[in-house]
Amino acid sequence: MNPSLLAGLVGAALVGLGLYGLIAHPHPLRKLLAFNLVGSGVFLVFGVVARRGAAAGYAFDPVPQAMVITGIVVAFAASALAVALILRLAVAGGDVSLDPQASGRRDDGEAE
Amino acid sequence: MSVLPLLDIGLALLVVAVAAWTIAARNLFASVLGYVAYGLLLALVWVRLHAPDIALTEAAVGGGVTGVLLVTAGKRLDALKATRSGAGPGLRERIVAGALSALVAGALAFVVASLPTPAPSLAPQAAAAAAGPGAGLGNPITAVLISYRAFDTMLEKIVLLLAVLGIWSVGADDAWGSAPAPLRRARPDGAMVLLARILAPIGALIGVHIFWVGADAPGGAFQGGALLAAMWMVAMMARLLEAPRIGSRALRLALISGPAVFLTVGLAGNILAGSFFAFPPGFAKPLILFIEAFMVLSVAVALPMMVAGPPDGESKP
Numbered sequence: 001m002n003p004s005l006l007a008g009l010v011g012a013a014l015v016g017l018g019l020y021g022l023i024a025h026p027h028p029l030r031k032l033l034a035f036n037l038v039g040s041g042v043f044l045v046f047g048v049v050a051r052r053g054a055a056a057g058y059a060f061d062p063v064p065q066a067m068v069i070t071g072i073v074v075a076f077a078a079s080a081l082a083v084a085l086i087l088r089l090a091v092a093g094g095d096v097s098l099d100p101q102a103s104g105r106r107d108d109g110e111a112e
Numbered sequence: 113m114s115v116l117p118l119l120d121i122g123l124a125l126l127v128v129a130v131a132a133w134t135i136a137a138r139n140l141f142a143s144v145l146g147y148v149a150y151g152l153l154l155a156l157v158w159v160r161l162h163a164p165d166i167a168l169t170e171a172a173v174g175g176g177v178t179g180v181l182l183v184t185a186g187k188r189l190d191a192l193k194a195t196r197s198g199a200g201p202g203l204r205e206r207i208v209a210g211a212l213s214a215l216v217a218g219a220l221a222f223v224v225a226s227l228p229t230p231a232p233s234l235a236p237q238a239a240a241a242a243a244g245p246g247a248g249l250g251n252p253i254t255a256v257l258i259s260y261r262a263f264d265t266m267l268e269k270i271v272l273l274l275a276v277l278g279i280w281s282v283g284a285d286d287a288w289g290s291a292p293a294p295l296r297r298a299r300p301d302g303a304m305v306l307l308a309r310i311l312a313p314i315g316a317l318i319g320v321h322i323f324w325v326g327a328d329a330p331g332g333a334f335q336g337g338a339l340l341a342a343m344w345m346v347a348m349m350a351r352l353l354e355a356p357r358i359g360s361r362a363l364r365l366a367l368i369s370g371p372a373v374f375l376t377v378g379l380a381g382n383i384l385a386g387s388f389f390a391f392p393p394g395f396a397k398p399l400i401l402f403i404e405a406f407m408v409l410s411v412a413v414a415l416p417m418m419v420a421g422p423p424d425g426e427s428k429p
Contacts, residue, residue, distance in 0.1 A: 003120050003160045003161065004161060005224065005225065006120055006121065006124050007124070007157055007160065007161055008221070008224030008225070008227075009124070009221050009224060009225075010124045010127055010128055010157065011220070011224065012217045012218070012220035012221035012224060013128045013131075013217055013221075014127075014128070014131050015216060015217055015220055016213045016214055016216055016217025016218075016220075017128070017131050017132055017135050017213070017217075018131075018135075019209075019212075019213040019216055019217075020135065020209055020210055020213035021134075021135035023201065023205075023209040023213070024135075024200060024201060024205075024206050024209055024210075025135075025200060026198045026199060026200040026201075027140065029140055029182060029185055029186060029189070030140060030143060032182075033134055033143060033144070033147055033182065034134075034135060036147070036174075036178065037131055037134065037135070037150075040154060040170075040174060041220075043166075044154070044157065045220065045224060047158065047161045047163055047166065048161065048224060048227075049227070049231065050161070050163065051161045051162060051163075052227060052229075052231035053231045053232060053233030053234070053235060054162075054233070054235065055233040055235035055236060056233075056235040056236040056238070056239040057239065058235050058238075058239065058252055059162040060161070060162045060163060060235075061231075061233045061234055061235045061238070062234075062235060062238040062242075062252035062253050062255070062256045063234040063235070063237070063238055063256055063260070063261070064234075065163050065165060065166055065253055065256075066253050066256035066257045066260075066261060067261075067264070068163075068166050069165060069166055069169050069253070069257070069334060070257075070264055070265065070268045072166070072169050072170060072173050072174065073169070073173065073268055073271075073272065073334060073411075074268060074271050076173050076177060076178060076181075076415070076418075077271050077272050077274075077275035077418065078275070079178060079181065080181055080275055080279060080418035080419065081275045081278045081279055081418075083181055083182070083185045083421070084278070084279040084282045084421055084422055085282060086185065086189075087185060087188055087189065087192075087282075087421065087422075088282040088422070090188075090189055090192050091192060094192075095198075096189060097198035098198070
């Protein structure tokens with residue numbers, strides 16, 4: 001198996017794992033982490049496209065590689081913004097639940 | 113028959129196993145530590161794909177800076193005592209989610225295995241940009257980022273600015289203009305301070321070096337800037353430096369300098385070289401280094417400000 005096919009399969013597995021984590025974890029920071037796994041899986045698949053596009057004397061196609069670098073930067077910026085929003089949610093609501101029912105339910109419990 | 117294929121398979125299994133750990137780990141901190149290790153391992157996969165520039169970016173950002181971001185966020189949540197996150201989906205939903213995720217991964221694997229041959233490629237255009245009039249850049253990635261797709265790179269820097277603005281704007285109203293909360297509340301012990309004193313100057317030097325060689329070798333403005341940012345954060349974690357007030361004029365100038373210089377040079381290209389973002393022949397390389405120097409500054413300042421978070425009224429002087 002050549003390295004680029006292998007890396008492509010790893011990318012596919014990462015997307016699957018990240019997607020599962022995004023759905024299954026209730027904690028928003030865990031969701032964010034899982035979403036970053038999906039992102040890096042997509043980048044890896046695109047990296048395989050770059051490797052296969054080797055031409056003009058290069059071992060890779062520089063255009064997709066440059067786009068992946070841009071993508072990693074933008075993904076980080078989005079993650080940082082998400083972290084700020086999650087922390088703001090925690091300050092405003094006292095917890096980090098994304099479930100609109102949860103805070104109401106707990107308020108009832110504390111009133112008893 | 114070399115040992116390389118076995119190493120490839122071992123690396124692939126390790127990356128997937130560590131990724132699975134970040135999903136399966138019981139607590140957030142363990143999961144974040146897994147993610148840092150995962151970023152570093154992924155950088156090795158990028159090296160195997162002949163992408164050292166991406167490997168540098170992934171190691172610096174995916175492993176390093178994102179790790180600090182998430183660890184800091186976890187600590188701040190703990191300090192708020194906001195650990196309740198509601199119940200997760202039940203077993204049935206988990207099984208359905210797992211099956212659907214596996215289906216998506218399987219479909220993607222099928223697509224990867226059946227990519228067309230010969231693969232489409234923009235490498236000749238990138239080679240033309242690298243060897244373009246007066247450019248003479250040895251690193252085709254830098255040529256694509258600064259010349260062939262200059263507009264994308266300029267907008268990416270503006271995305272960084274927008275993210276910083278977005279983060280600042282979720283702070284409390286009366287905290288506007290003050291400094292973000294320190295990365296660590298407690299004064300760190302001697303080991304952390306010693307590490308920062310020794311590591312930060314060396315790391316900063318390597319960051320500048322990676323930027324400088326980026327025109328001809330793997331590296332460039334973003335990778336160098338990210339390393340400088342990481343060193344600044346190490347110094348902030350050791351409390352040797354404090355995050356600046358967001359109202360500071362020097363901070364704001366540093367943030368906008370990258371995109372502003374890039375845009376100015378791009379507009380000047382309209383007059384001097386005949387089109388937007390065209391570089392005058394024979395003068396392209398010094399101009400590219402000039403733009404990149406300011407982009408390094410912007411990146412090195414923007415990333416730590418994003419990790420530091422919104423302004424915090426408590427640390428107002």
